[in-house]
Amino acid sequence: MSDMIRDSQRCCPGNGVSENGSSGSVNRETLENGSRAVIVTGASSGLGRAIAKSLAGEGFQVFGVGRNFGEDAWPENFHKIVMDMNRTGAFYEEIRGLVKRENIYALINNAGVGYYGLHETLNPAKIHEMVTINLEVPMVLAQMTLRSLKKNHGYMINISSVTAKQANPHGCAYGATKAGLSSFGASLFEEARKYGVHVCTIHPDMAKTNLYRNADFCQGEDADTYLLPEQVADAVRMILSGPESMTVTDVTLRPQRHQIRRKNH
Numbered sequence: 001m002s003d004m005i006r007d008s009q010r011c012c013p014g015n016g017v018s019e020n021g022s023s024g025s026v027n028r029e030t031l032e033n034g035s036r037a038v039i040v041t042g043a044s045s046g047l048g049r050a051i052a053k054s055l056a057g058e059g060f061q062v063f064g065v066g067r068n069f070g071e072d073a074w075p076e077n078f079h080k081i082v083m084d085m086n087r088t089g090a091f092y093e094e095i096r097g098l099v100k101r102e103n104i105y106a107l108i109n110n111a112g113v114g115y116y117g118l119h120e121t122l123n124p125a126k127i128h129e130m131v132t133i134n135l136e137v138p139m140v141l142a143q144m145t146l147r148s149l150k151k152n153h154g155y156m157i158n159i160s161s162v163t164a165k166q167a168n169p170h171g172c173a174y175g176a177t178k179a180g181l182s183s184f185g186a187s188l189f190e191e192a193r194k195y196g197v198h199v200c201t202i203h204p205d206m207a208k209t210n211l212y213r214n215a216d217f218c219q220g221e222d223a224d225t226y227l228l229p230e231q232v233a234d235a236v237r238m239i240l241s242g243p244e245s246m247t248v249t250d251v252t253l254r255p256q257r258h259q260i261r262r263k264n265h
């Protein structure tokens with residue numbers, strides 16, 4: 001990944017890379033990051049927390065959404081939005097205000113929820129929650145932020161899943177929401193690319209987070225059988241560091257080995 005970051009920086013002069021080629025700070029216009037706002041949904045844990053911390057480290061004003069942030073220490077340029085996104089009316093109102101106040105440069109649609117098992121064992125509330133959090137919210141936030149993203153030639157990065165690209169027995173509805181999100185991103189790129197908006201979909205395989213709290217399986221034990229949240233955060237930084245003239249539209253990240261563990265109940 002770090003090689004990809006360095007290569008993309010080398011091809012665009014004035015990108016904040018020192019003369020010896022070391023990456024230093026990743027974004028090519030780091031000096032301006034302090035006035036750029038980035039929204040990260042699901043910033044309170046897992047992939048979103050790693051992405052939010054990494055982008056705050058890059059100097060962006062990071063607005064992170066979640067319900068339970070715990071006791072984590074955050075830098076001054078991280079701003080918590082403690083809200084339940086299932087309460088869409090209040091949540092969309094909050095984001096509408098944020099978009100009016102702040103200079104939105106990037107939207108990272110990361111929050112997600114997964115319920116697994118035979119489809120007949122789910123219920124309407126679980127299906128509704130997955131559709132809301134994994135698909136509806138990203139599309140609505142995209143609609144709300146697009147004018148700013150166009151103005152700033154900014155970025156939308158959707159955290160989808162490898163399940164978007166395959167059949168998912170015991171995860172039919174979850175995979176369908178992710179396939180929808182990937183489809184949305186691909187179409188939106190075609191619609192918005194002429195306005196300078198970069199749209200990228202990241203497809204991670206299993207990562208070491210709490211996503212599988214509702215499942216009867218979880219990540220393997222060996223370190224080469226799962227992704228780390230920081231590795232996904234590195235991919236986000238790599239995408240944001242690309243030259244203006246190029247968009248990375250699709251990144252798939254997989255652990256080297258495949259292993260899933262059944263939980264003992």
Ligand SMILES: NC(=O)c1ccc[n+]([C@@H]2O[C@H](COP(=O)([O-])OP(=O)(O)OC[C@H]3O[C@@H](n4cnc5c(N)ncnc54)[C@H](OP(=O)(O)O)[C@@H]3O)[C@@H](O)[C@H]2O)c1
Nearest residue numbers: 042044045046047066067068085111112161206207209211
């Ligand atoms: N882990 C994996 O193996 C994997 C693989 C492929 C794709 N993904 C995707 O990666 C994304 C991040 O998941 P993760 O693995 O980091 O799982 P996670 O640790 O469970 O994080 C999910 C995040 O979404 C937030 N969220 C969920 N429902 C919410 C709600 N109603 N209101 C506000 N925030 C809500 C959570 O906030 P609170 O906990 O504070 O409510 C949390 O910050 C998801 O879209 C997931 O589908 C994960």
